[in-house]
Amino acid sequence: xxxxxxxxxxxxxxxxxxxxxxxxxxxxxxxxxxxxxxxxxxxxxxxxxxxxxxxxxxxxxxxxxxxxxxxxxxxxxxxxxxxxxxxxxxxxxxxxxxxxxxxxxxxxxxxxxxxxxxxxxxxxxxxxxxxxxxxxxxxxxxxxxxxxxxxxxxxxxxxxxxxxxxxxxxxxxxxxxxxxxxxxxxxxxxxxxxxxxxxxxxxxxxxxxxxxxxxxxxxxxxxxxxxxxxxxxxxxxxxxxxxxxxxxxxxxxxxxxxxxxxxxxxxxxxxxxxxxxxxxxxxxxxxxxxxxxxxxxxxxxxxxx
Amino acid sequence: xxxxxxxxxxxxxxxxxxxxxxxxxxxxxxxxxxxxxxxxxxxxxxxxxxxxxxxxxxxxxxxxxxxxxxxxxxxxxxxxxxxxxxxxxxxxxxxxxxxxxxxxxxxxxxxxxxxxxxxxxxxxxxxxxxxxxxxxxxxxxxxxxxxxxxxxxxxxxxxxxxxxxxxxxxxxxxxxxxxxxxxxxxxxxxxxxxxxxxxxxxxxxxxxxxxxxxxxxxxxxxxxxxxxxxxxxxxxxxxxxxxxxxxxxxxxxxxxxxxxxxxxxxxxxxxxxxxxxxxxxxxxxxxxxxxxxxxxxxxxx
Numbered sequence: 001x002x003x004x005x006x007x008x009x010x011x012x013x014x015x016x017x018x019x020x021x022x023x024x025x026x027x028x029x030x031x032x033x034x035x036x037x038x039x040x041x042x043x044x045x046x047x048x049x050x051x052x053x054x055x056x057x058x059x060x061x062x063x064x065x066x067x068x069x070x071x072x073x074x075x076x077x078x079x080x081x082x083x084x085x086x087x088x089x090x091x092x093x094x095x096x097x098x099x100x101x102x103x104x105x106x107x108x109x110x111x112x113x114x115x116x117x118x119x120x121x122x123x124x125x126x127x128x129x130x131x132x133x134x135x136x137x138x139x140x141x142x143x144x145x146x147x148x149x150x151x152x153x154x155x156x157x158x159x160x161x162x163x164x165x166x167x168x169x170x171x172x173x174x175x176x177x178x179x180x181x182x183x184x185x186x187x188x189x190x191x192x193x194x195x196x197x198x199x200x201x202x203x204x205x206x207x208x209x210x211x212x213x214x215x216x217x218x219x220x221x222x223x224x225x226x227x228x229x230x231x232x233x234x235x236x237x238x239x240x241x242x243x244x245x246x247x248x249x250x251x252x253x254x255x256x257x258x259x260x261x262x263x264x265x266x267x268x269x270x271x272x273x274x275x276x277x278x279x280x281x282x283x284x285x286x287x288x289x290x291x292x293x294x295x296x297x298x299x300x301x302x303x304x305x
Numbered sequence: 306x307x308x309x310x311x312x313x314x315x316x317x318x319x320x321x322x323x324x325x326x327x328x329x330x331x332x333x334x335x336x337x338x339x340x341x342x343x344x345x346x347x348x349x350x351x352x353x354x355x356x357x358x359x360x361x362x363x364x365x366x367x368x369x370x371x372x373x374x375x376x377x378x379x380x381x382x383x384x385x386x387x388x389x390x391x392x393x394x395x396x397x398x399x400x401x402x403x404x405x406x407x408x409x410x411x412x413x414x415x416x417x418x419x420x421x422x423x424x425x426x427x428x429x430x431x432x433x434x435x436x437x438x439x440x441x442x443x444x445x446x447x448x449x450x451x452x453x454x455x456x457x458x459x460x461x462x463x464x465x466x467x468x469x470x471x472x473x474x475x476x477x478x479x480x481x482x483x484x485x486x487x488x489x490x491x492x493x494x495x496x497x498x499x500x501x502x503x504x505x506x507x508x509x510x511x512x513x514x515x516x517x518x519x520x521x522x523x524x525x526x527x528x529x530x531x532x533x534x535x536x537x538x539x540x541x542x543x544x545x546x547x548x549x550x551x552x553x554x555x556x557x558x559x560x561x562x563x564x565x566x567x568x569x570x571x572x573x574x575x576x577x578x579x580x581x582x583x584x585x586x587x588x589x590x591x592x593x594x595x596x597x598x599x600x601x602x603x604x605x606x
Contacts, residue, residue: 048431048432050431050603050604051603070331070332070434070435070436071331071332071434073432073433073434073435074329074331074433074434076432077432078428078429078432080425080428080429082425083424083425084424084425084426084428084429085424085426085429086420086424086426087420087424088352088420089351089352090351093351097338097342098429098433100334100335100338100341100342101335101338101339101430101433101434101435102329102335102433102434103329103330103331103334103335103434104325104327104329104330105327105328105330106338108325108327112325115322115323119322145429149325149329150324150325155432177322180322181322181324182324
């Protein structure tokens, strides 16, 4: 769905927002994760063909953006983070208008506006001006305009920003359903929990560089950690950590009774290694449990923080 | 034997999400959609009644002279004091009912561009297959189109009415055939100019009221300055009269109708005054469009 190679964007002021980004993500739900200023918005601008990159190339939904920077937008939907809807128009008019702007005939745009407003739960409010909407309703109206033209891909910029817990749950549920409609999603956020909830893939960028990219399940598996609690004699934790290191397994002391062990590429075989090391050191094994790290842990580790 | 009616039929369908596989337009379609949206906005369509009052009242007011002219012509027809071809307003003068049109532009031009920036709608518009040039063409085209319509409709009422109340409709038509191109040409010159200047000034601010005041202020200030300059040369024509930028389309109108500048023009008597007027007209028009293209060249998300 998105392919980029050597993508670099340096603004006239000298700020480099993206530095040689090379990434390929499949169709489906993809989380684009990075701190503020990481380059997420710049990547969106380049995907929408709003400016040419300083170097490199980018392909979105099968379109080379450099070849047809305007045409690629016919197949994209975009939901900005900030308020962006005309406040004095009804939700129905707004969504139908953006459907027409995306290329739909007027009658089809109005029909689809009705359908998608129904889908996002604004069917009863569709003839009310957007200016009277709550934050959650405005977010849903923004999502409706993004998907009204049945895009191949929607770009969602912080869709849960400013929402209360209930509104956030509803928005994530909607976003999670998009892939089932055949609409791919790129969800830009700094809230890793949101990505973990609704995305299948993640792309992490930091200061314009790619930190890592891949299926979330795989990342969580390969970066899993097990918590081991041992005792039986003083210095048990240090002794086990030393024994595991000698066996090629990374381990870190947590406190006087426990340590974290990276399962690493060996996966479940690491359990056997730990068991054997505990036995050889004649320690008492109190607990051995898998502790998958969150995406926050992965991001912080990979970004070197 | 009792016949049991079939159970009431009915079903609940989950419509779910339906993909769209119909036709899709490109840039041109998007530009036309934006044009339609802007025209609707300028006319107050699909908006509250308060937004409709001004444009439609203005159209009614602009049409009054034509109706009065035709009405008087009809009333005095076949009377002893019959005055053939009664006209208290000419087609040329009617194009110059520009104060009403200027007021219309001062209210509608800011209304179709300022909210896009103030409410941050621009990023969303430009995420569709639209370019900055398309945006400018759609917005200027919308205001120009509405002004053209508002200026043309009274002229059509006047022409058709005069033709019907005249002694010979065919004779009236043939005698006034030249206005069939002069009026649309002059009205187009005026509409495009007012729209470009009005939208360009409005694009400089997020606030509608500031945009409107800027348009009316430009008209008042340049008109006053031109008056002072003309007074300084004892009422004679002076090339400096071109500073009255909102009168320039009326100079071009006179060239279309009369083939020369009118006697009461500030440029009257100035050597090559017509060329100067056309040159100044084109300069202001192109400067306004250039400013707009620059303003909408790039949009931040």
